Amino acid sequence: MTAPDLTDGAGGKGSANGGGPAADPCGWTLPRKVSIGDLGPLGESISEHNGQAVAVKPLTDHPGWLAKLYRQDQHPDDASRLDLLISAPGTLPEADRAALYTGTCWPTARIHEPGNPAVGCVIPVAPEHYRSELRRGTFSERRFVEVDWLAKSDDSIRGIGLPSPGAKGRLAACRRLTELAAILETLGLVYSDWSFSNAFWSPDQHSVYLIDVDGCQPEKMPDLHQPNWADPLTPQGTDADKYTDRYRLGLLVAKCMTGQRDARVFHTIAGSPWGEQPAASEVLLDMLLATDREQRPSAAQLRQALNGGPYLRAMPRPTRTELPPLAPIVQAPTSTERAEKKKPVPKPTGKTSKPEDTTQEGWVLVLILAAIVILVLAAHH
Numbered sequence: 001m002t003a004p005d006l007t008d009g010a011g012g013k014g015s016a017n018g019g020g021p022a023a024d025p026c027g028w029t030l031p032r033k034v035s036i037g038d039l040g041p042l043g044e045s046i047s048e049h050n051g052q053a054v055a056v057k058p059l060t061d062h063p064g065w066l067a068k069l070y071r072q073d074q075h076p077d078d079a080s081r082l083d084l085l086i087s088a089p090g091t092l093p094e095a096d097r098a099a100l101y102t103g104t105c106w107p108t109a110r111i112h113e114p115g116n117p118a119v120g121c122v123i124p125v126a127p128e129h130y131r132s133e134l135r136r137g138t139f140s141e142r143r144f145v146e147v148d149w150l151a152k153s154d155d156s157i158r159g160i161g162l163p164s165p166g167a168k169g170r171l172a173a174c175r176r177l178t179e180l181a182a183i184l185e186t187l188g189l190v191y192s193d194w195s196f197s198n199a200f201w202s203p204d205q206h207s208v209y210l211i212d213v214d215g216c217q218p219e220k221m222p223d224l225h226q227p228n229w230a231d232p233l234t235p236q237g238t239d240a241d242k243y244t245d246r247y248r249l250g251l252l253v254a255k256c257m258t259g260q261r262d263a264r265v266f267h268t269i270a271g272s273p274w275g276e277q278p279a280a281s282e283v284l285l286d287m288l289l290a291t292d293r294e295q296r297p298s299a300a301q302l303r304q305a306l307n308g309g310p311y312l313r314a315m316p317r318p319t320r321t322e323l324p325p326l327a328p329i330v331q332a333p334t335s336t337e338r339a340e341k342k343k344p345v346p347k348p349t350g351k352t353s354k355p356e357d358t359t360q361e362g363w364v365l366v367l368i369l370a371a372i373v374i375l376v377l378a379a380h381h
Contacts, residue, residue: 028065028108032086034122035113042067052215059122067111068214069120079117082110085216086121088187096183103180104210121214130200130209135161147173147208148196150256162203171277172206174253175306180210181249181299185242189216192240194248195229228261232321233293246296250287253302257284263324270323279304279311289320 030038040061047056052070059065070078085107089097100106107121132145140161149157150173154164165173177199184191193212200209215221223231223240231247234240255261257280258268266288272281283297283305290296295318297311305311 028062028122030062030109032083032109034109034111036067036111036119039067039111039122051212053120058125064125065108066123066125067120068107068123069111070118072116074118079110079112081217082107082118082121082214084218085189085214086110088189091187092183096186099179100183103176103208104213107214123214126200126209126211127202129202129205132162132203144200145203146197147177147199147201147252147256150201151196151259151261153259157203165203165206169203169206170257170259171306173201173208174256175303176206176208177210177253177256178249178299178303178306180208181245182303184213184216185245185299188218190219190221190240190242191216191245192221192223192248194245194252195226196252199252231293233291242298243293243296246287246299247293249299250284250296250302253306254284254288263326266323267326276308277306279309280306282311285320286318289323290318291321292318 036042039059043058043060045055045057046066048054050056052074053068054071055069057067057069059067075081086109089100089106092100105123105126107123109122110117111119111121113119126144130144131142133140133142134145135141136159145162149160149162150165150170154166158164181191181194191210191213193215198210198212200211202208220239220241223234223236223238223244229248229251230236231240231244233247234244254265254269258265258272260268266285269281269284269288274280280302283302287296287302295315297313301311
């Protein structure tokens with residue numbers, strides 16, 4: 001029997017980062033530009049044909065590292081773009097550089113070969129503490145936990161064998177998400193792919209780990225429209241930019257903070273009296289509902305609000321669209337209603353008489369019987 005998919009429709013990109021201990025980027029001993037031959041033998045693919053990658057393979061001679069190999073139809077500028085990403089952490093303050101290396105699978109070397117300057121890149125293996133034993137019914141599987149699960153109730157999370165995050169755990173994970181987003185925005189990089197399947201979540205450490213960051217591009221990039229993640233102010237066919245990132249980041253944080261994933265999340269955010277983060281709901285609503293995309297608050301402003309700081313607008317409060325309408329809640333039937341539904345239904349007799357007609361027929365029958373009795377008594381006398 002095949003085990004059920006424990007990701008609950010969340011995607012499954014976790015396999016792209018293999019298993020085993022995370023490597024410190026300072027442990028990468030080879031140059032920032034390497035050939036396939038420089039890397040030594042590659043292990044069996046742990047992921048294939050996932051997005052822009054044709055395969056992700058462990059480096060046998062370099063434990064803790066993976067070769068992410070691209071399709072052959074990559075953009076001609078990908079080599080220079082990868083070089084920019086690889087060198088970018090060196091421009092950051094030490095704390096931000098450490099956060100980027102520990103919280104993402106940041107590329108550390110570009111792989112090239114004759115005639116192809118961007119065969120792929122070298123990325124670290126995701127830390128083991130992002131794996132957990134997930135169970136559903138009699139099935140159990142150890143795998144990476146995607147941040148998708150934070151967009152569910154605590155009861156649902158406990159139902160697969162994970163500890164419930166509670167408000168503090170959700171807040172801690174969302175702080176990490178916004179910290180990473182703020183660093184990317186500082187670097188002038190567009191990620192665009194903020195969604196459930198592109199980040200892992202550690203229920204024990206309440207941290208997150210962003211994957212597929214080697215696809216980041218400076219200033220803008222083609223906008224990949226994903227179901228339920230489309231930016232209403234970024235028309236289809238136009239590029240994604242930092243304002244698109246702000247919308248999708250706000251949407252992801254809102255869903256993870258509330259444990260909801262439908263239109264109800266907007267109403268929950270609007271009515272959230274977060275005592276220690278009083279500005280957070282205002283920032284999120286401006287990110288999600290501002291009618292002018294360029295007035296969306298930055299990732300740094302959301303990060304500050306989630307850390308209990310104020311929301312300091314650089315301009316007047318933006319106008320917002322209305323909250324999306326809520327679908328009616330269908331209440332589950334009560335035990336009495338379920339019992340009533342289980343009662344046998346009498347078979348139709350073909351009669352269409354109303355209840356009062358049946359009562360009249362009963363009285364007529366009684367009178368006939370009474371008349372017969374009187375006639376019998378009279379005959380005896």
